Amino acid sequence: MQFVVNNEEVTTNAAESTPLLYVLRNELGLRAVKYGCGTGHCGACTVLVDGRPENSCEFLVSLVEGCRVTTLEGLSNVELHPVQQAFIEEQAAQCGYCTTGLIMRLVSLLDTTPRPLIAEVHSALDRHLCRCGSHSRVLKVVDRLFSAELGGVTTSS
């Protein structure tokens, strides 16, 4: 199978039923993507497939044939992506295990919905679990990203 990961063509011989997560982590060495539950409930394994956020723990590698996959490692070269920068500015992590997935989710939200309704922010973030309680800081990241010039987060839902 061939697909593009972080702008590079890759080929894998993994069995078709292998979840994308294990190809990314073990074959391609992209270990920012995390195993959290394996059932698509926690969001720790979120990557972008053709720009859409997907749970890579459930997404079979056979389905990415010909697609463009983006992981955290592909967000930036020298300059950090604004979402990464915002996480650092707000110190929006405690243990940080859920952070990669949240960053990928917000990258996608920023790309597709620059002026989200608060309900859209909630529906995006509710696909992610955090156990340390870094939520209120992640919400500050959202406030920072969807800043006034973009129209901000709209509170009417």
Added chain:
Amino acid sequence: MKAPDSLKAHPLFRDWIDLSQQGLVVIHSGKAEIGQGIHFALSSIVGGILEVPLDWINVRGPDTDEGPNEGLTAGSLSVQQGGTALAYVADNLKTCLLEAASQHLAVPVSELSCRDGVIKTSDGRKISYWELSDEVSDVKVGECLQSWADLETHDNRPERRAEIDAIVRGNTHFLHDLVWPDMLHARVVRPRNILSHLVTLDVDAITVLPGVIHVEVDGDFIGVITEQEDQAINAALAIQKEAIWESFRKTGDVTVHPQDYIGAPAESEWVTAQPEAEPLEQSWTQSATYSRPFIAHASIGPSCAVAVQGERLTVWSHSQGVYLLRKEIARVLNMSESDVRVIHSPGAGAYGHNGADDCAMDAAVLARACPGKPIRVQWTREDEFLHEPYGSAMQVRLKASLGGDGRITHWLHDVWSHRHSRRPGHDSGVGLLAARQIDPGLPAAEPPDVPMPNGGIARNAIPIYGIDDVMVRKHLLATAPVRTSSLRSLGAYGNIFAIESFMDELAEDAGTDPIEFRLRHLGDARARMALEDVMEISGWESRRSDRSDFKGDIARGTGVALARYKGSGCYVAVVCEVEAGQTIKLCHVWASVDVGRVISPDGVRAQIEGGIIQSASWTLKERVLVEDDGSQVFGWEDYPTLPFSEIPQIDISILERNDLPPVGAGEGAQGPTSAAIANALYSALGVRVRHLPLTPDEVTRAMQ
């Protein structure tokens, strides 16, 4: 200031701070980074005292071969113990460096200045810390330390944790992400109830599967080692299908629901002095019973460990206690402790004793079966939910007498619970799963409850209030349906929930505002200050007066609670505002916090925010449903937690008391948050919910 005990066992500067690499200050700490930012706090202390930038500082965590043994990373003690030890070391090291520099430069210490690791004379001659390293590293740490009030521990630059930077950039941070050459992957397969015995497994059917290198069956322990991770997953699934376990048989009467604990067989003990006679029933004017369920740590990343058997056995684990883990591994595998090395490497957030140690034991067993290769064991989400040691369910019965003057005269607290600590390495037996499963099974440890003043079951059971006659008794239940161990704040969460709910009930009986009623019984000046501060920042009085504001079917209410963690740690006063109708919404939380000296203001804030949110999740959502055959929780679908869309606004006020020694902030919010929510719910609905979690179903039950 008294030197911590850890300095006696590790008396040399090089045990703690290593200046052998130019431009680097390497701290060896016995305290583990578990997501709480402790390594940043320790860097702040050392960087402030030695006057070096924080990005020159590198903190190494616990390792049984290197650095100090500081016991467990637990109990909100890492700043208090680990931080004090390093303040001691750094302050004395600086004195020692200045004296050495004074000799080299032939100038009295008083004429030297120091910045960024360089000691200078007024005429511009200089020598660096690193040039003096050899002269000081073997020197014994001196005996004196200024008071905390005089120590510089941080400057005003924004606080940036190195781990957050690494994680956000995708750099390796977690044990889960480390890769060794020749590393093999493994999974362990367990029966749903750990006491079930293995009847049979067709090992040959597993051995022929792709990539399988070894199938280890020892007693009731089954593990499989493969070349690739997905092969291990597939082999484990095949084992789950193939293995035949004895169906679980109840071994005796076990009470599984915390609302039935009173009267169950238990070992009872007075926590306060034993009264001369059993307290008479008629002397009590008020009584109420509260409960909390079993709660899971449910770290977002299931446990992981890597072990390799070479000349010695080396284990990498995200355990909170590498020395205790080493002790149990050595005992179980019949090795000498000196032949086992356990190195801490960060995992996902740890809130107590989760599956980390069990997983490390699994890796050790498998590494012994397949020497020479690093064996990586990854637990699944289901492994963690079914087999982690849970925070214990509790039942608390409170009785009080209220005098005519509206003051409490007598108080009786009875608490029933399972153990709140079952860390590995206890002399009475073994605690880890693999240790109990492999042949010959060693007896399970029965460690005693954590003694007072910290307490396990009775942590925070002695009220902070000035009441003439206080009686506290604990009841350790004889049998438990699941394994329990420490979860953030231990028994304090259940005890404070009960005490602070009961205080609200008594305030109402006395016809008094809940804060006014607490202040009436409160002699502790710092507690009073926290309570008065939270009253002010939350606008308590005006909020209470418009509590009857109904918005359609939704009622709004405000509640308060207060505690000093362990009776000796941080003070946290919390006010919560909820809206209740068909659903219960926690809208706003205010907290006033006194941790004494504030080492890392943003760190304290993060710990309190996180504590409030986690406690709100426990309080509103969480329960490990337990039946006779154990946990009924397999995945997140069985264990709802507070989602992003229900996160309240949080305002925190830190009462800086920089003249006082620092204490930890990690567990202080757990108890008060729970009771403040329950009290707010009462203020909104007029319904007293005494059993956690405070779900709409539980509210309905309380109404009936």
